[in-house]
Amino acid sequence: GSPVCECNTCFGGPDCSQFSASCVADVDSGDPLFLEPFWMQHAASSAVLVAGWHRMSYSFNDHSSISQELVKLIRKLHAIVGNANTTGRFIVFGAGSTQLLNAAVHALSAHNSSAPAKVVATIPFYPVYKSQTDFFRSVDFQFAGDTSLWKNSTSDPTSNLIEFVTAPNNPDGKLNKAVLQGPNAKPIYDHAYYWPHFTPIPAPADEDLMIFTISKLTGHAGSRFGWALIKDKDVYETMSNYMSLNTLGVSRDTQLRAFQLLKVVTQRRGREIFEFGYKTMKDRWEKLNKALLMSRRFSVQENSPQYCTFSGKVKRPSPGDFSISSRIKTF
Numbered sequence: 001g002s003p004v005c006e007c008n009t010c011f012g013g014p015d016c017s018q019f020s021a022s023c024v025a026d027v028d029s030g031d032p033l034f035l036e037p038f039w040m041q042h043a044a045s046s047a048v049l050v051a052g053w054h055r056m057s058y059s060f061n062d063h064s065s066i067s068q069e070l071v072k073l074i075r076k077l078h079a080i081v082g083n084a085n086t087t088g089r090f091i092v093f094g095a096g097s098t099q100l101l102n103a104a105v106h107a108l109s110a111h112n113s114s115a116p117a118k119v120v121a122t123i124p125f126y127p128v129y130k131s132q133t134d135f136f137r138s139v140d141f142q143f144a145g146d147t148s149l150w151k152n153s154t155s156d157p158t159s160n161l162i163e164f165v166t167a168p169n170n171p172d173g174k175l176n177k178a179v180l181q182g183p184n185a186k187p188i189y190d191h192a193y194y195w196p197h198f199t200p201i202p203a204p205a206d207e208d209l210m211i212f213t214i215s216k217l218t219g220h221a222g223s224r225f226g227w228a229l230i231k232d233k234d235v236y237e238t239m240s241n242y243m244s245l246n247t248l249g250v251s252r253d254t255q256l257r258a259f260q261l262l263k264v265v266t267q268r269r270g271r272e273i274f275e276f277g278y279k280t281m282k283d284r285w286e287k288l289n290k291a292l293l294m295s296r297r298f299s300v301q302e303n304s305p306q307y308c309t310f311s312g313k314v315k316r317p318s319p320g321d322f323s324i325s326s327r328i329k330t331f
């Protein structure tokens with residue numbers, strides 16, 4: 001049967017379209033459950049049944065710590081969506097993109113340098129870049145704040161800079177580009193949100209190190225599955241080694257589930273999930289904008305429309321996160 005619509009506290013009525021002025025919304029953090037109704041509609045084709053005897057081994061026992069079928073499907077997915085060039089790229093899997101973010105920092109920092117690499121990100125940035133880098137801080141790398149502080153250090157041969165570039169950005173949805181340029185500046189592109197639910201896709205991303213995740217693509221944040229597309233062989237090997245030492249690879253049950261989900265995603269060239277995802281996000285943005293229009297205190301960022309090669313239309317972004325600015329003046 002069709003899933004029942006459950007209204008949140010801000011909307012009521014039979015189709016959840018009636019706005020209640022006294023609503024309270026928790027906007028501190030989110031969970032991509034907006035895709036749950038899509039998966040309810042595809043319950044049978046997305047289901048996974050695993051027999052008890054299946055794939056019991058440590059992955060090193062049969063040379064397949066990474067499912068090559070899943071690698072092929074990921075390449076096909078990017079080709080369909082047109083959001084990343086996978087040609088000449090190695091692929092590493094991670095327990096979500098979170099594990100890959102630190103694997104990338106580890107791989108891009110020099111391991112024999114006298115000073116730790118400086119890890120930077122442009123404000124406003126996803127806070128985990130700082131908290132995770134601080135937590136794993138080592139002789140090889142440390143978090144060093146906002147990118148702009150280091151703009152003049154890119155030609156200093158003693159300073160190794162690693163820049164997190166988030167496109168679209170969490171929290172403001174902007175398609176950021178690396179700020180630091182030069183031989184000592186190494187970007188890590190976090191493309192968690194570079195999918196047509198959230199943003200127009202102007203062109204395939206073509207960077208040296210790009211990180212993706214199913215968390216924001218299919219909504220399966222709990223399965224913990226992400227992947228990195230890596231141009232440089234040494235970086236690929238260092239990141240693979242990190243995965244082996246840290247967790248001995250990604251759970252095969254997770255890989256199997258990711259495979260089944262991506263098979264559904266790639267059906268009909270992605271039309272179904274991305275149409276559903278885009279429409280749902282767009283409707284939510286319309287509701288949010290309507291709610292905030294009633295406020296004299298708060299406003300939300302405006303994102304300008306762009307041509308989307310996936311849909312063939314000019315579209316406004318509908319980001320998964322947002323920043324609210326307060327118009328309260330302090331005197």
Ligand code: PMP
Nearest residue numbers: 096097098126170192213215226
């Ligand atoms: N990058 C960004 C920009 C995010 O917003 C998130 C989740 N909030 C992640 C990475 C982590 O995602 P995961 O580990 O679930 O793949």
